[in-house]
Amino acid sequence: MRKLQALLVPVLALSACAAPTGHRVLTQGNGKLVILDRQNEIEWQMPWGGIHDLHVLPSGNIMVQRGSAEVVEIDRETKQVVWQYDSRTQNGNQGKRVEVHAFQPLPKGLLMIAESGPARIIEVDRNGILLSETKLQVDRPHPHTDTRLVRKIANDRYLVCHEGDGVVREYEQGTGRIVWEYDVPMFERKSKGGHGLEAFGDKCFCALRLANDNTLIATGNGHSVIEVTPTGEVVWQVTQDELNGIRLAWVTTLEVLDNGNVVIGNCHAGKGQPLLVEVERDTKRVVWQLDEFDLLGNSVPNSVLLDAANSTR
Numbered sequence: 650m651r652k653l654q655a656l657l658v659p660v661l662a663l664s665a666c667a668a669p670t671g672h673r674v675l676t677q678g679n680g681k682l683v684i685l686d687r688q689n690e691i692e693w694q695m696p697w698g699g700i701h702d703l704h705v706l707p708s709g710n711i712m713v714q715r716g717s718a719e720v721v722e723i724d725r726e727t728k729q730v731v732w733q734y735d736s737r738t739q740n741g742n743q744g745k746r747v748e749v750h751a752f753q754p755l756p757k758g759l760l761m762i763a764e765s766g767p768a769r770i771i772e773v774d775r776n777g778i779l780l781s782e783t784k785l786q787v788d789r790p791h792p793h794t795d796t797r798l799v800r801k802i803a804n805d806r807y808l809v810c811h812e813g814d815g816v817v818r819e820y821e822q823g824t825g826r827i828v829w830e831y832d833v834p835m836f837e838r839k840s841k842g843g844h845g846l847e848a849f850g851d852k853c854f855c856a857l858r859l860a861n862d863n864t865l866i867a868t869g870n871g872h873s874v875i876e877v878t879p880t881g882e883v884v885w886q887v888t889q890d891e892l893n894g895i896r897l898a899w900v901t902t903l904e905v906l907d908n909g910n911v912v913i914g915n916c917h918a919g920k921g922q923p924l925l926v927e928v929e930r931d932t933k934r935v936v937w938q939l940d941e942f943d944l945l946g947n948s949v950p951n952s953v954l955l956d957a958a959n960s961t962r
Contacts, residue, residue: 671937672912674925675705676952678945682711682723684955689941695728701750702798703951712754718747720762732775736764740771740779746792750812751799763799763809766792770799770807770820784825789813797869798855798902808856808864815851817866831881833868844870844917846889846898854901854950855914857961867900867914874900874913887913887928892935896922901950904962910936912957916950924949 671687677700684693697713704712710731711723722732736747742764751763758775768790772781787795794813802808805822819829833851841849852869859865863884865876872889889897895915902914909930915923923938924945939952954960 671939672927672957673955674939674952675703675711675955676924676945676949677703677713678924678941678949682713683945685939685941687956689939691944693725695723699948699950701950702752703953704752704754705953705955706754712752714749714752718749718764720749720752720760734760734762734773734777736762739777740773742767748792748795750797751810753799753801755801761799761801761807763796765795768795770809770822781822783807783820783822785809785811785820786818786825786827787811787814788816794852797853800857802858808858810853810856810866812852812854812869815853817853817856817864829879831864831866831877833866833871833875834883835871844899846872846896846918848899854899855903857903857905859905859961865903865905865911867903869901870899872897872900874903874911885930887911887933891933892926892928895926895935895938897926898922902952902962904952904954904957904960906954906957906960912954912960914950914952917947919947925952 674685681694682697686692700714709725715721718736720734721730724731736742736749745766747764747766753761755761759772761772763770768785768787770783773779791813797810797812799809807820809818815833817831818827821828833853835851838849848870850870853866854869855867857865863876863878867874874887875883876885877883897915898918899916901916904912911928913926920942923940925939927937929936
C-alpha cells in the first residue's frame with residue numbers, strides 16, 4: 650500500500666501542474682503596458698497611456714500607439730522607444746486633425762496605418778516613405794470615429810471597421826473601391842449613449858476574415874460578437890447575457906485560436922466582469938477569463954495572447 654501511495658503522489662502532482670491555468674497576456678490599462686503570466690502575475694510593465702491597437706513584432710519588441718496619432722516600437726528589454734512614425738506631421742497631414750486607431754506590421758518591415766480625419770489607409774517603410782495610399786469612404790466623418798481596427802487581409806484588400814458609420818467595409822488597396830460591406834444590425838433596438846453595460850449601438854470595433862470567408866465582428870456597444878457570411882447572413886453569435894455569469898459591454902478585440910476558441914475583449918464592463926473571455930466555438934462554454942479590474946481598470950481596449958502564435962487577430 651505504501652508503494653502504491655508513493656507512486657500516486659508524484660503522478661497526482663504532475664497532473665496538477667500539467668495544464669496551464671491561463672494565458673500570457675500583453676495589454677494596457679490604468680496607465681501602463683503590462684505582461685501578465687498564466688497566473689495573472691505581473692511579468693513585465695512600463696508606464697503607458699491609452700491605446701486602441703497593439704502588436705508584438707518577431708523580435709519581441711512591442712508596436713503600439715503613443716498619444717492620438719503616433720505609432721512607436723518599444724524595445725521590451727530597455728523599455729525605450731526605438732522607432733516612431735507621427736501621422737500628424739508626415740506625408741501630407743501637417744495642419745490636419747489626425748487620429749490613429751489601427752495599424753499593422755507587414756512583411757519586409759512595412760507598416761499599414763489607418764488615419765482617421767484624413768480618412769485614408771497608408772503603407773510606409775521604416776524611413777517613413779509613403780508607398781501606398783487608399784482613400785476611405787465615410788458617411789459620418791470625424792477624426793475620432795472614422796475607423797477602429799483595420800486589418801490587411803490579402804495582398805490588395807483591407808477590412809475596415811467604421812465606428813461612426815456602424816459599417817464594416819472591405820476595400821481594394823489603391824483604388825479605394827468597396828468590394829464588400831456589412832451594416833452592423835441594431836437588432837430592432839434603439840441607440841443609447843454611454844460606454845457601459847446599459848449603452849447600445851452599432852459602433853463596431855473589430856472584424857476578422859475567417860478561413861471559410863465569413864467575417865467575425867465585434868459590435869462594440871452592441872455588446873455582441875457576430876459571424877456573417879459574404880451575403881450578410883448571421884450564422885453564429887454571442888449576445889450580451891448569453892455567457893454564464895458574464896455580461897458583455899463594449900466588445901472590442903477578437904482573437905481566434907488554433908483550436909477554434911474565440912477570445913473576446915470586454916471593455917467598460919465594470920468591476921466583477923472579465924476584461925477578456927475565451928469561449929468554445931461550438932458550446933459557447935467559457936474556458937478562461939481575465940478579471941483584473943483592480944490592476945487594469947475599466948478601459949482595456951486591446952490585448953495580445955503571447956502564447957497563441959498562430960491565432961487570427
